[in-house]
Amino acid sequence: MTVTAGRACATTGYLALCYHYLRPPKAQDRFPRLLGLSLDQLSDHLALFQRRYELLSPEEAWAIAYGSRGVEPHRYGVLLTFDDGLAEHVDAARMLSARGIRAFFFIPTCILRDRLPANPIIVHYGIAAYGLERFLQHYRAALEEEGLSPGDYDIPFRRGRDDPWMAIAAFKRTLTYRLPPHQTRRVLLHIYRRSLLHDHPDILTQMHLDRRQVEDILQLGHAIGVHSHSHVSIAGANLDEAEFLEEVVEPKRYLERTLEVPVNALSYPFGDPQDCLTWETLLRRTREYELAFTVQEVVNTKTSSPLELGRFAPTSSDTAETIHAKLTQMIQEHERR
Numbered sequence: 001m002t003v004t005a006g007r008a009c010a011t012t013g014y015l016a017l018c019y020h021y022l023r024p025p026k027a028q029d030r031f032p033r034l035l036g037l038s039l040d041q042l043s044d045h046l047a048l049f050q051r052r053y054e055l056l057s058p059e060e061a062w063a064i065a066y067g068s069r070g071v072e073p074h075r076y077g078v079l080l081t082f083d084d085g086l087a088e089h090v091d092a093a094r095m096l097s098a099r100g101i102r103a104f105f106f107i108p109t110c111i112l113r114d115r116l117p118a119n120p121i122i123v124h125y126g127i128a129a130y131g132l133e134r135f136l137q138h139y140r141a142a143l144e145e146e147g148l149s150p151g152d153y154d155i156p157f158r159r160g161r162d163d164p165w166m167a168i169a170a171f172k173r174t175l176t177y178r179l180p181p182h183q184t185r186r187v188l189l190h191i192y193r194r195s196l197l198h199d200h201p202d203i204l205t206q207m208h209l210d211r212r213q214v215e216d217i218l219q220l221g222h223a224i225g226v227h228s229h230s231h232v233s234i235a236g237a238n239l240d241e242a243e244f245l246e247e248v249v250e251p252k253r254y255l256e257r258t259l260e261v262p263v264n265a266l267s268y269p270f271g272d273p274q275d276c277l278t279w280e281t282l283l284r285r286t287r288e289y290e291l292a293f294t295v296q297e298v299v300n301t302k303t304s305s306p307l308e309l310g311r312f313a314p315t316s317s318d319t320a321e322t323i324h325a326k327l328t329q330m331i332q333e334h335e336r337r
């Protein structure tokens with residue numbers, strides 16, 4: 001953990017973490033098939049971070065990139081981020097705030113502007129509500145009714161014979177990278193309106209934050225950033241100029257206009273290399289952002305590009321111990337470079 005004596009301060013940095021679903025105990029969960037950490041697990045993680053690392057606020061992460069703030073020579077920093085604008089993030093925001101921790105919350109603006117869910121959230125809740133086989137039947141019907149050929153985009157799956165995780169991966173690839181983004185959106189909204197919303201009229205409040213909750217998060221001292229409009233792969237979906245404006249540029253202006261706060265950070269949906277622009281390409285297409293986060297597992301330093309910052313995304317099985325092991329491994333790899 002500690003940097004060996006004599007190393008320059010510039011070699012340390014901070015680790016950013018990217019959280020998604022935080023679910024209630026299974027017995028109380030209306031959608032128990034959804035995978036996620038519990039709030040108790042998050043609480044354990046926070047205790048670990050406060051014991052072992054220096055918690056950074058969004059402003060401090062910005063100041064490391066652009067200001068005079070350095071990084072501690074003997075201690076790594078941790079910055080917390082929450083993606084997807086999920087309803088339970090308001091509870092996480094309160095828990096963090098009670099411990100004096102401030103974080104970034106990245107919002108897909110469709111949840112506020114259109115009062116519609118983000119693409120992957122429709123998929124996760126759809127599979128949780130109906131099981132994979134029935135969900136894929138809804139998907140086939142949606143393709144047909146939207147005038148698309150099921151044969152071109154079908155995901156074959158027979159329960160008990162095919163591997164469900166392979167089918168889910170194929171489904172995500174098809175919707176994220178093969179179907180044009182406006183068609184993906186139409187198909188998923190079709191499933192949302194005809195099935196999920198029909199069967200669970202209050203489902204949007206189960207899924208996502210509303211404007212009042214985002215305002216509460218801001219009041220608690222946290223920062224918000226953009227997670228595109230509908231959760232597209234910004235680099236992988238071949239966005240034309242109008243789509244880029246709608247998905248990347250306008251969401252920042254919308255959040256600033258409606259919530260009256262400055263917004264300078266972007267979290268790339270999906271966040272893998274094929275989903276993220278290089279800092280040069282992002283700057284060529286827009287100068288709206290000063291920080292951009294991927295899910296590349298690297299330590300961020302004062303010399304990292306602030307438009308290609310790394311994060312580690314814990315999974316539902318990660319305990320404080322496994323996270324500590326992972327962060328230690330990232331630090332060791334960083335120090336070997």
Ligand SMILES: [Zn+2]
Nearest residue numbers: 083084269270
């Ligand atoms: Zn996301």
